[in-house]
Amino acid sequence: MIFVEDKEIVIPGDILSDEEYHSGRGTFKENDKVCSSLVGLVAIRDKKISVIPLQSKYIPKRGDVVIGEVTDIRFSMWNLDINSPYSGFLPASDVFGKEKRELNRTFDVGDVLFLRVVDVDEVKKVKLGLKGRGLGKFRGGILINITPTKVPRLIGKKGSMINMIKDETRCEVIVGQNGVVWVKGEPAMERVAEKVINMIEEQAHTSGLTDRVREMLGKLLGLEPEESEAESELEESELEESELEESELEESELEESELEESEEPGESEESKEDEMELIQK
Amino acid sequence: MIIIITNLNTGTETSARADKRAFDELRNLKIEAGVLERADGSAYLEIGGNKVLAAVYGPRELFVRRLMQPNRAVLRCKYNMAPFSVDDRKRPGPDRRSVEISKITSEALSPAVFLEKFPRSTIDVYIEVLEAEGGTRCAGITAASVALADAGIPMRDMVVACAAGKSEGKVVLDLSEIEDKEGEADLPIALMPRTGEITLLQMDGHLTEEEFEKALDLAIVGCKKISEEQKKAIKNRYGD
Numbered sequence: 001m002i003f004v005e006d007k008e009i010v011i012p013g014d015i016l017s018d019e020e021y022h023s024g025r026g027t028f029k030e031n032d033k034v035c036s037s038l039v040g041l042v043a044i045r046d047k048k049i050s051v052i053p054l055q056s057k058y059i060p061k062r063g064d065v066v067i068g069e070v071t072d073i074r075f076s077m078w079n080l081d082i083n084s085p086y087s088g089f090l091p092a093s094d095v096f097g098k099e100k101r102e103l104n105r106t107f108d109v110g111d112v113l114f115l116r117v118v119d120v121d122e123v124k125k126v127k128l129g130l131k132g133r134g135l136g137k138f139r140g141g142i143l144i145n146i147t148p149t150k151v152p153r154l155i156g157k158k159g160s161m162i163n164m165i166k167d168e169t170r171c172e173v174i175v176g177q178n179g180v181v182w183v184k185g186e187p188a189m190e191r192v193a194e195k196v197i198n199m200i201e202e203q204a205h206t207s208g209l210t211d212r213v214r215e216m217l218g219k220l221l222g223l224e225p226e227e228s229e230a231e232s233e234l235e236e237s238e239l240e241e242s243e244l245e246e247s248e249l250e251e252s253e254l255e256e257s258e259l260e261e262s263e264e265p266g267e268s269e270e271s272k273e274d275e276m277e278l279i280q281k
Numbered sequence: 282m283i284i285i286i287t288n289l290n291t292g293t294e295t296s297a298r299a300d301k302r303a304f305d306e307l308r309n310l311k312i313e314a315g316v317l318e319r320a321d322g323s324a325y326l327e328i329g330g331n332k333v334l335a336a337v338y339g340p341r342e343l344f345v346r347r348l349m350q351p352n353r354a355v356l357r358c359k360y361n362m363a364p365f366s367v368d369d370r371k372r373p374g375p376d377r378r379s380v381e382i383s384k385i386t387s388e389a390l391s392p393a394v395f396l397e398k399f400p401r402s403t404i405d406v407y408i409e410v411l412e413a414e415g416g417t418r419c420a421g422i423t424a425a426s427v428a429l430a431d432a433g434i435p436m437r438d439m440v441v442a443c444a445a446g447k448s449e450g451k452v453v454l455d456l457s458e459i460e461d462k463e464g465e466a467d468l469p470i471a472l473m474p475r476t477g478e479i480t481l482l483q484m485d486g487h488l489t490e491e492e493f494e495k496a497l498d499l500a501i502v503g504c505k506k507i508s509e510e511q512k513k514a515i516k517n518r519y520g521d
Binding site for chain 2: 028030038054055057123124
């Protein structure tokens with residue numbers, strides 16, 4: 001027996017179904033009933049029922065790529081704010097190896113880094129690392145915060161949404177799984193990208209978003225959408241599939257972020273090299 | 282607006298109350314979710330002459346080490362009345378009353394929140410009373426729970442609060458300021474409507490056992506009505 005429909009908005013305490021369904025993310029079991037614990041959209045997969053939150057905080061998970069800001073420098077590590085209830089630390093040994101160096105020469109308070117979550121221990125200490133393609137310090141650009149659960153929506157099916165923004169604004173865009181987005185390009189274009197990203201965040205739970213984003217981009221950039229009819233139709237069918245991509249957060253997110261990295265050798269890679277040079281001096 | 286007074290001198294219970302409400306009638310209620318830009322979650326609530334704003338931040342990092350819980354988050358509440366919220370200017374800052382209400386608010390909301398999902402962190406709830414007209418603690422709890430849901434904090438249920446009491450010899454629902462001050466008893470409760478678990482029960486004044494039972498039942502009915510409005514407020518935020 002099920003009491004809700006797929007993609008319906010539910011609120012905490014709503015009864016979703018009885019015991020014949022499994023309780024997925026965003027739900028809990030009570031007296032053989034599956035209830036929602038969040039405000040979000042219902043996602044039914046086979047016999048598993050889950051709720052995709054409309055608003056959330058980032059909880060660090062091993063393997064995630066995140067964007068963090070240096071908040072403090074200690075004797076042998078940097079402390080970073082990763083837009084989460086738990087702050088992260090980057091050990092100096094991860095950057096320098098066995099050598100001893102002054103930490104503030106490499107990264108100073110206020111610097112923004114692109115990092116990987118190496119480990120989260122039982123006391124919620126978040127260990128970060130810089131080993132990997134494209135990881136390193138950002139130079140210039142702007143930061144935009146979005147709700148972490150809306151990251152897959154911003155990236156889109158196989159990066160369709162994010163690539164559209166990149167192509168249209170000619171900006172570099174990097175999305176951290178903690179909901180921080182870094183954008184660099186011409187100042188006017190950065191503002192366009194910011195507006196579009198904020199719009200995506202606001203309307204992430206609605207359908208037909210890709211078309212509206214294209215429309216908005218066209219309007220803001222003062223040009224007609226270049227895509228042919230056939231192409232946009234194709235996009236739409238893709239979108240229908242991607243509607244509930246959010247429910248497959250884990251896989252798709254990881255996949256997309258891998259994609260992000262491999263596609264973004266540009267700025268971050270350079271800065272990484274810069275850092276390496278600096279370190280070697 | 283023309284107000285047609287129909288129940289004057291009819292001898293029904295409706296005329297017994299100062300504001301012409303029936304004994305089981307709530308004041309006008311309005312709830313709106315997501316009113317503040319900077320907070321993680323927020324809600325604005327009006328019930329009768331009460332105007333209450335609730336803001337939720339978190340779960341976020343807790344810097345006060347001695348408050349930190351290794352297995353769960355702490356729920357910190359702050360109830361504050363604006364100096365202009367009452368007829369005589371209220372001296373700003375915490376006083377005995379607001380400290381008590383902050384504490385009971387936290388205790389009323391805690392059982393509903395999955396605090397164990399965010400160990401070593403804090404969830405901060407700020408309740409600002411902009412205008413007061415009796416029953417602000419219940420208004421505050423109701424608004425805070427909408428704000429918690431808006432912030433995306435996992436909860437077992439949306440806590441809702443309502444008061445009942447005794448005024449001029451009659452058990453009535455949702456006491457107004459006059460009924461609260463001049464009445465015989467005030468019984469604010471908070472509960473989780475799905476299971477009916479009561480998370481707050483306070484009483485001020487005197488009630489017989491019978492009257493208490495009656496007042497409690499009345500308050501529970503009131504809570505359920507307010508709960509519907511809470512649900513609507515959340516759903517309206519996302520244009521449903």
